[in-house]
Each structure stands twice: as C-alpha cells, then as structure tokens.
Amino acid sequence: MQNKSTTRRQFLADALKLAGATAVTGMLPESILRAQSIPAATVTGTLQDVKHVVILMQENRSFDHYLGTLRSTRGFGDPRPVVISSGYPVWRQPWLLSYAFPFNPSSPAGVANGDTYYGDLDHSWSGTHSAWNNGRYDNWADAKTSGTMYYFTQNDIPFYYALASAFTVCDGYHCSMLGPTDPNRLYLWTGCCGNVPGYAPYTTNTMTGTGWTTMPERLNAAGVTWKFYQDKGNGLDSGHGYGEYNGSSKDLWWNGNYGDNVILNFRQYQNLGANDPLAPALNGTQIDPSGGGTEYDTRLFSQLQADVANDTLPQVSWIAAPYAYCEHPSWAASGGEWYVSNVLNALTSNPKVWASTVLLVMYDENDGLFDHVPPAVPSSAYAGTGQSTVSTAAEFVGSSGAASDGSASGDVPIGLGPRVPMFVISPWSKGGKVNSQVFDHTSVIRFLEARFGLQETNITPWRRTVCGDLTSAFDFTNPDQTIPAIPSPASNMNPNGSTVIIPPATTTAVPAQTVGRNAACRLPYEFFVQGKVNRSGKTLALTMTNTGTAGVHLQAWVDGTSTIPRQYTIGAGANACTNLADALALNSAGGYDYSVYGPNGFLQTLRGSIGASGNTGSPAEVSLCYDVQNGNVQITLDNTAGSSATTFQLVDNAYGMNAAQSVSVPAGATRAVTWYGDAGWYDASIRDANDPNFLRRVAGCVQAQSGALLTDPAIGNTNGKFVPVLSSQGASYGTLRFDYVVPPWRHSPKNWVGIYARGAQPTKGGYKSWAYLPKSTGSLLFSSTANSSLAPGQYDAWFLFDDGYTPLAGPVAIGI
Structure with a gap:
C-alpha cells in the first residue's frame, strides 16, 4: 500500500466521542460496556447459536508492537523466548554494529503516541523473509531499520487494551504470509494466495488475472447470506477497488475502502449486475461521490446500523475501512480505535442481534514491525x-x-508470517481471556466452515494441521456473564499532525510487561518430546508424539548459533501420523545443546556431552507424562543405561510449586517424580550431580481437566518467583560447580560469576577469579573456563549481569 503525503486535513479533536469514552470519566467505552452487558442467545449451547459472523481486517500492526505489554499475553515478559545467534534472547536484535531493543518512542510534544503518524517500514516479501532469515529471526533491525522495534502501551492505545480486557485476545494468531498486504488478505477471503492449480502465488500487491474460487462463492453454494460493508469512495478505480488512495491528493483519505476488498480484483467480480449472486461484494455507502469525504463521518456506518436495527444483518459480513481508519502507517492507531468502536456501537445497538453475533478484528500483516515469536513454517x-x-x-x-x-x-516458504493482534468479541468470549492456540487468516475461514458446514478446498493440508479454527476462543456452554469495570482514557487524534519518521532505538533492556493473570482458553494440545543420546551414532535421537486433537508445529534451535532451526509438523487424529523421529547431530567434541519450542510456552532443552569418543558423560535421560486430572507432570528419571547410581537434581525454575530435590536412581532403574503445576504450568531443570554438562529443561502447560484455566504466571514474573538463582557444590577448586537460572529479561551470554574475598562487594578488578555463565539455565564446572585458579580459602560468589557489576544473585559462600 502507498503512503500519504505529509500534509493533512484536520482531525476532529474528540476521536472517540461517539464511543462514550472520556478521560474525565475514566469509564470503559460505551461500546464495550454495551457489548459486555448483552448476554448470549443460548439455544443449543453450541457453535450453532452463532447467527452472524462479522469480520474486520485492519492494516499493518504486529502483536508485540500493539500488545507486547498487555498483561497475561506472551509479550515482552515471555519467560521462554528463543535465543538467537548472538546468544541473547530474541528481543535484543543485532543492528549495524550494535543492537536494538523494543522501545516506546517519544512522540512530538503534546501528541500521544497513539495519535502520532509514524511512517511505515519495509513489509515486502523479500524484506520480511530477510528479517525472518531462514528462521533464525535475528535480522529484524538490519532488514527494517531499528524502527522495527517500536511499540505502544496501554496509554497509547487505551481502547484496544480495554477491548482485550473485556473480551478474548489471541496471542498465537499469525498473518498467513511472510509478505505484504494483498496476498495476506487473499488468505482471508480465499484460503490461499494463488498457490492453487492453474495459478501462481502472489507475493506482491499487484494482482492481475485472478479468478480462483473465493469464500463468497462457497457461501452462495451453501445458501449462506453475506455482504460487504465499505464505502465506495468515487467508485471503482482502474484496479477494480473502491477508492484506493494513490498518493496524488487528499481525496479518499476519509472515505473509500483503500482497496482492501481485494476480491474485487477477481474477474468474476467485475461487470456485475445488481442481482448477480456476487453483487453483495459491491455493497457500500458512498458518502462523497467526488472522493473527498469529511473527517469522522459516521454515515460510514449507516448501512451496518440499518441492517442491525432491522434484523437483516447477513450471516457473514466483511468490513473494509477507509484509508484514514485502517491503521496502515503512517495513519495513527487511534483512528482505527474510533472506527472499531463505531462498528461495535452499530452491532450492539440491537441487543437481539448482538446476542447471536461474533465480531472478529485482526490485522492483515505486521508492516515491518517486530514480533518476538518465530512463526511456524x-x-x-x-x-x-x-x-x-x-x-x-x-x-x-x-x-x-x-x-x-x-x-x-x-x-x-510462504508462511506463516509474524504474529498480529486478533480480538474475538462476542457474548461467548467475554472476560478478558487469552487464547494461545496457533491461528492464521485461514482460521477465520475454518470458523465459517465449522459453523455453516462448508469446505474451502484452497487451504493446504499443512496449514489445516498447524492452524486452528478459532472455536477454542469461545465458551458456548457456560459463557461469562461478568461485566468488569476496566477504565480506559479517551483517544484523541492530533488535529494537525504530520508524518513522523520513527526515531532510532535507544533503550538497552527488555520492556516491562504489565503483571497480572487472566483466564485462559482451553486448548486442544497434548504432545511429548523426548531425547536419547545415540553414543555409537553420535546423534541425539529426538522423538515427538502428538496425542492431542490438534496438529502441532515444533522448532528445534541450537541456542546461540547461526544454525538454521529445524521445523517439525505433526498431524492429529485417527487417520494422521502422529509421531516423528529425527537424529540431531552432535558437535565434533560430542556436545549438544538443543531447545525445542512449541505453542503455548512449550520448551524442552536437551544439553550434554558424551565426549569426542562417545564414552563419557551422563547416561541419564528424562521423560514426561501429564496428569491431566490435576494439572501436574510426572517426570521419569531414567538411569537404565547407567552402570552406577545417578543422582538427579530437580529445580523449579519459575513457579515455586516444588522444593529442590535430589533423587538417587540405581543403575538400570527408573524413578518417577510428581512435579506440581501452577494451574498446569511447569518449568523444571533436571541435572546430573556428577556431570555439569548434562541438563534437561522441561516447561509448558498441562491442559488440566479440572480447576481453573489460567495464563502463565511467569509471564512478566507476575508471581514474583522467576528470579535469578545461583548455587554451588564442591569443596575444591577442581570440583567447584555452579548451577544457575536466570529469567530471559536478565539473560545475557556475558552474565558471569565473580569470586570475591569473603564479605567483599562486587567491584571492577576486585575479583579473585571469574567465568561466564552464558545460558538461561545451566551448570558450570568452574575450573573448566575460569580465568585463574583459586587458592584455598573462604570466598563469596556473585552472579553478575552482562559483563558488568550489577548483581543478579548472591553472595553464595564457598570454601576451597
């Protein structure tokens, strides 16, 4: 999409006055209050109670950019982010010869960030693939400039934060393609981007000759009513869009549809008669046939309001906003808040209609804006x-x-692309829940499939396996009836703003995420990962099993290296293959360090060394079993390959539900340990007392069949229990070992342990010896990397941050 010029017409000062929100009253916007107050029309207690699905796709915002500080979501407080090639967590992106962290920019004087017209960034096919970097996810700032890292907070976009607090937000929703607007929108309306027989994938916003089957045609065949709500601007343009702004004037800022109804480019939608079955695609207001329009004209919503009032809202509706309200940079975010609020006002104006309506609000792609969760590909x-x-x-x-x-x-690979926001707004999705299932734009189509009994054959088998159908975002049997009083200040657009160049990143730390814990949606995931060292073959045998009702995608990373992550997709169901096995290479010294990431915070780290000969190192292995009745984990400590007893050491990294344990397992035997979850959440490190190279970290969430389903309390350290920890064992220099844990917001490959005289504070040059502790969780035999040996005596060990002298933990008293 093209950018607008830097001169603008004046905005109305009160951008949300029709939404009923003011900074003085501090009340939840009227549109949200009304939507919350209307109970669901429960007839069957199933998906069939949904009579209307309304779909509004906005433009060009990533999840972290908008909602990275939203409490309870997997944002900047994610306790288990990937570690990129630099050895740092993914938020610290390489940039030129330095690095860039996410930052909240300082807007022009007197202008709120949500009202500032920050320019857009490269969001092309090539630019987005460059940031993705074959899955390494370490080239965002160099590919997009450091401006890719800027983000908004609740103060910047208060309406959207209030919307997320009142309804359900999806933090696993991705755009469909590592690319620009129109191909992503094709996925919403057709289930593909042209990657179907007879056509080729579209990877740019230039579309010619399109003609494959679209979703409205599927709906017609199934007898499902549908309509577009949009503005016609000055009529169809040469590209068959309604009033797409072309950068030549101020016309079509405040009306038209910015060309976002991409199916008008399809040949079957051209030259339609008024009674043609596809004519509802051309429906729309025309508030100014000259194309000029006026600011904040609520006639844009007149057709939607009339259909709701008359109970003639179709079963499926799509909405395309004018340029000024679609949120495409450099238009301000609060213009979109005004638009979405008015859509919600219209839908809730007839309680009977809203009681059986679902509104889905999502974004077509991420612009060039950073998000920290690598997509499944x-x-x-x-x-x-x-x-x-x-x-x-x-x-x-x-x-x-x-x-x-x-x-x-x-x-x-086409996609998935980066995460984008998705708000699920309905009487069945109230209560501020978080849904962490993996979705993309085809999930919207699959929701329509599930509700109306149709089939979209354009969606590939891989995408159907990886992405859900949105039904897990709803509770049809027992919908939430609460109406929380969540304050939200007004959002006011600057009347005389101009386009602002995004400033360079200046922060040097991961942003804080709002603490708190929300209800979580029940997810269909259940899968297992197990590793076993093959000493003769010098590989790590990885076995993945999917016992859930949804397919799952996993990624295996070699932490802190430029190795391309491995991608695994495992199907679900009686007719699917639900097992995968892979042999991962050990390095030349017999070492391995793999981290397997999955949906909903799943992480399993497998680290160790069997030496170049393959004959050294721990014989231990670990496996899991889920206690779905109680939300706990059974950890099996396996010493069947050992010739002597092994002492396993277990530590609760983040939840404080389990005391540290040492369990001796005889040679040839196994022992099972019950590991208690916090509403199903667990994160444990398992070590071998005799081998500092050995580590198994297991983390994730058991979908408990009883008890409350809650979000991860380690996000943002809400529970206050995910903190740096340092401990030691061994009484001689040769046996001195340190075990440590550090949360990702304090993780650095240059964290270190400094040995000081007993009672001394950590100061530059005052240490007796030191060594790096480069992992997020690990152990170190001190003598293996220390810069100097230690004479017998009494010392204090300090865990220090990033080559500096800021304590993470300590002092730990040691005697040599």
Missing part, C-alpha cells in the same frame, strides 16, 4: 530443515514463481 525437504507428517504441497514458492512443496532448490 513448513520444513524444506531439499534443504533438510526438518520433517512433516503432512503434505507441504503448495506451501513454498519455487524459483520459477510457481507453487512448490519444498523439495527443490530455490523453494522459499
């Missing part, structure tokens, strides 16, 4: 980047531009 058979139990057909673009399956040289 299919594995490439040609590049050997993983495995999939389901077909990856048509999920790649080949060197010729045709759709491919990843089996040929030059094949590039």
Whole structure:
C-alpha cells in the first residue's frame, strides 16, 4: 500500500466521542460496556447459536508492537523466548554494529503516541523473509531499520487494551504470509494466495488475472447470506477497488475502502449486475461521490446500523475501512480505535442481534514491525530443515514463481508470517481471556466452515494441521456473564499532525510487561518430546508424539548459533501420523545443546556431552507424562543405561510449586517424580550431580481437566518467583560447580560469576577469579573456563549481569 503525503486535513479533536469514552470519566467505552452487558442467545449451547459472523481486517500492526505489554499475553515478559545467534534472547536484535531493543518512542510534544503518524517500514516479501532469515529471526533491525522495534502501551492505545480486557485476545494468531498486504488478505477471503492449480502465488500487491474460487462463492453454494460493508469512495478505480488512495491528493483519505476488498480484483467480480449472486461484494455507502469525504463521518456506518436495527444483518459480513481508519502507517492507531468502536456501537445497538453475533478484528500483516515469536513454517525437504507428517504441497514458492512443496532448490516458504493482534468479541468470549492456540487468516475461514458446514478446498493440508479454527476462543456452554469495570482514557487524534519518521532505538533492556493473570482458553494440545543420546551414532535421537486433537508445529534451535532451526509438523487424529523421529547431530567434541519450542510456552532443552569418543558423560535421560486430572507432570528419571547410581537434581525454575530435590536412581532403574503445576504450568531443570554438562529443561502447560484455566504466571514474573538463582557444590577448586537460572529479561551470554574475598562487594578488578555463565539455565564446572585458579580459602560468589557489576544473585559462600 502507498503512503500519504505529509500534509493533512484536520482531525476532529474528540476521536472517540461517539464511543462514550472520556478521560474525565475514566469509564470503559460505551461500546464495550454495551457489548459486555448483552448476554448470549443460548439455544443449543453450541457453535450453532452463532447467527452472524462479522469480520474486520485492519492494516499493518504486529502483536508485540500493539500488545507486547498487555498483561497475561506472551509479550515482552515471555519467560521462554528463543535465543538467537548472538546468544541473547530474541528481543535484543543485532543492528549495524550494535543492537536494538523494543522501545516506546517519544512522540512530538503534546501528541500521544497513539495519535502520532509514524511512517511505515519495509513489509515486502523479500524484506520480511530477510528479517525472518531462514528462521533464525535475528535480522529484524538490519532488514527494517531499528524502527522495527517500536511499540505502544496501554496509554497509547487505551481502547484496544480495554477491548482485550473485556473480551478474548489471541496471542498465537499469525498473518498467513511472510509478505505484504494483498496476498495476506487473499488468505482471508480465499484460503490461499494463488498457490492453487492453474495459478501462481502472489507475493506482491499487484494482482492481475485472478479468478480462483473465493469464500463468497462457497457461501452462495451453501445458501449462506453475506455482504460487504465499505464505502465506495468515487467508485471503482482502474484496479477494480473502491477508492484506493494513490498518493496524488487528499481525496479518499476519509472515505473509500483503500482497496482492501481485494476480491474485487477477481474477474468474476467485475461487470456485475445488481442481482448477480456476487453483487453483495459491491455493497457500500458512498458518502462523497467526488472522493473527498469529511473527517469522522459516521454515515460510514449507516448501512451496518440499518441492517442491525432491522434484523437483516447477513450471516457473514466483511468490513473494509477507509484509508484514514485502517491503521496502515503512517495513519495513527487511534483512528482505527474510533472506527472499531463505531462498528461495535452499530452491532450492539440491537441487543437481539448482538446476542447471536461474533465480531472478529485482526490485522492483515505486521508492516515491518517486530514480533518476538518465530512463526511456524513448513520444513524444506531439499534443504533438510526438518520433517512433516503432512503434505507441504503448495506451501513454498519455487524459483520459477510457481507453487512448490519444498523439495527443490530455490523453494522459499510462504508462511506463516509474524504474529498480529486478533480480538474475538462476542457474548461467548467475554472476560478478558487469552487464547494461545496457533491461528492464521485461514482460521477465520475454518470458523465459517465449522459453523455453516462448508469446505474451502484452497487451504493446504499443512496449514489445516498447524492452524486452528478459532472455536477454542469461545465458551458456548457456560459463557461469562461478568461485566468488569476496566477504565480506559479517551483517544484523541492530533488535529494537525504530520508524518513522523520513527526515531532510532535507544533503550538497552527488555520492556516491562504489565503483571497480572487472566483466564485462559482451553486448548486442544497434548504432545511429548523426548531425547536419547545415540553414543555409537553420535546423534541425539529426538522423538515427538502428538496425542492431542490438534496438529502441532515444533522448532528445534541450537541456542546461540547461526544454525538454521529445524521445523517439525505433526498431524492429529485417527487417520494422521502422529509421531516423528529425527537424529540431531552432535558437535565434533560430542556436545549438544538443543531447545525445542512449541505453542503455548512449550520448551524442552536437551544439553550434554558424551565426549569426542562417545564414552563419557551422563547416561541419564528424562521423560514426561501429564496428569491431566490435576494439572501436574510426572517426570521419569531414567538411569537404565547407567552402570552406577545417578543422582538427579530437580529445580523449579519459575513457579515455586516444588522444593529442590535430589533423587538417587540405581543403575538400570527408573524413578518417577510428581512435579506440581501452577494451574498446569511447569518449568523444571533436571541435572546430573556428577556431570555439569548434562541438563534437561522441561516447561509448558498441562491442559488440566479440572480447576481453573489460567495464563502463565511467569509471564512478566507476575508471581514474583522467576528470579535469578545461583548455587554451588564442591569443596575444591577442581570440583567447584555452579548451577544457575536466570529469567530471559536478565539473560545475557556475558552474565558471569565473580569470586570475591569473603564479605567483599562486587567491584571492577576486585575479583579473585571469574567465568561466564552464558545460558538461561545451566551448570558450570568452574575450573573448566575460569580465568585463574583459586587458592584455598573462604570466598563469596556473585552472579553478575552482562559483563558488568550489577548483581543478579548472591553472595553464595564457598570454601576451597
């Protein structure tokens, strides 16, 4: 999409006055209050109670950019982010010869960030793939400039934070493609981007010759009513869009649809008669046929309001906003808040209609704005980047531009793309819940499939496996009836703003995330990962099993290296292959350090060394079993390969539900330990007392069948229990060992342990010896890397931050 010029018409000063929100009253906006107050029309207690689905796709914002500080979501307080090639967590992005952290910019004097017209960034196919960097996720700032790292807070976009607090927000929703606007929008309306027989994938915003089957045609075939709500601007343009702004004047800022109804580019939607079955795609207001329009004209919502009032809202509706309200940078975020608030006002104006309506608000793509969660992508058979139990057909673009399956040289994955916000607003999704299932734009189509009994054949098998159908975001049997009083200040657009260049990143730390814990949606995931060292083959045998009702995608990273992450997709169901096995290489010294990441905060780290000969190192292994009745984990400590007893040491990293334990397991035996979860959440480190190289970290969430479903309390350290910890064992220099844990917001590969004289404070040059503690969780035999030996005596050990002298933990008294 094109940018507007830097001169603007005046905005209305009170951007949300029709939403009923003022900074003086501090009340929840009227539109949200009304939507919360109307109970669900429960007839069957199932999905069939939904009579109307309204879909509003806005433009170009990433999840972290908008909601990274929203409490309870997997944002800047994520306790288990990936560690990129630099050895730092993903938030610290390399930039030129330095680095960039997420930052909240200082807006022009007297202008709120949410009202500031920050410019857009590169969001092309090539630019987004460059940031993705073959899955390494370490090239955001260099590909997009450090401006990619800027984000908003509740003070900047208060309406959206109030909306998330009142309804359900999805923190696992991704755009469909690592690319720009129009191809992502094609996924919303057609389930693909042209990667179907007879066509080729679109990777730019230039579309010609499109003609494959679209969702409105599927709805017609199923007898489902539908309509577009948009403004016609000055009528169809040469590209068959309604009033897409072309950068030549101020016209079509405040009316038209910015060309966001992309199906008008399809040949079957051109030259339609008034009674054509596809004519509802051309429906819309026309508040100014000359294309000029006026600021904040509520006639934009007149057709929607009339259909709601007359109870003639169709079963499926799509809404496309004018340029000024679609949130595409450099338009301000609060223009979108005004628009969404008015849509919600219209839908709730007839309680009977709203009682059976779902409103879905999402964003087509992330612009060039950073998000920290690497998306699922299919594995490439040609590049050997993983495995999939389901077909990856048509999920790649080949060197010729045709759709491919990843089996040929030059094949590039289409998506998923970065996370974008998704608000699920309905009488069945109240209460400020968080849903962490993986979704993309095709999930909206699959929700329509589930409700109306139709089938969209354009969606690939891989995408159907990885992405859900949104039904987990709703509670149809026992919908929440509460009406929390959440304050939200007004959002006021600056009347005379101009486009602002995003300033360079200046912060040097991960932003704080608002603490708090919300209700969580029940998810269909249940899967297991287990590793076992193959000493003769010098590999780590990785076994992945999916016992849940939804497919799952996992990624295996070699922490702190430039190794391309491996991608694994595992199907679900009676007719699917639900097991995968892979052999991961050990390094030349017999070492390995893999971290397997999955949805909803899943992490399993497998670290150790068997030496170059393959004959040294711990024989221990670890496996898990879920106690779904109580939300606990059974950890099996396996010493069946050992020739002598092994002492396993277990530590609760983040939840404080379990005391540290030492469990001796005889040779050839196993022992089971019950590890208590916090509403299902667990994060444990398992070490071998005799091998500091050995570590198994297991973390995630058991979907308990009883008790409250709650978000992760380690997010943002809400529970105050995920803190740096340092402990020691060994009474001689040769046996001195340190075990440590550090949360990601304090993790650095240059964290270190300094040994000082007993009673001394950590100061520059005052240490007796030191060594790096580079991992988030780990152990170190001090003599293996220390800069100097220690004479017998009494010392204090300090855990210190990032090559500096700020204590993370300590002092720990040691005697040599």
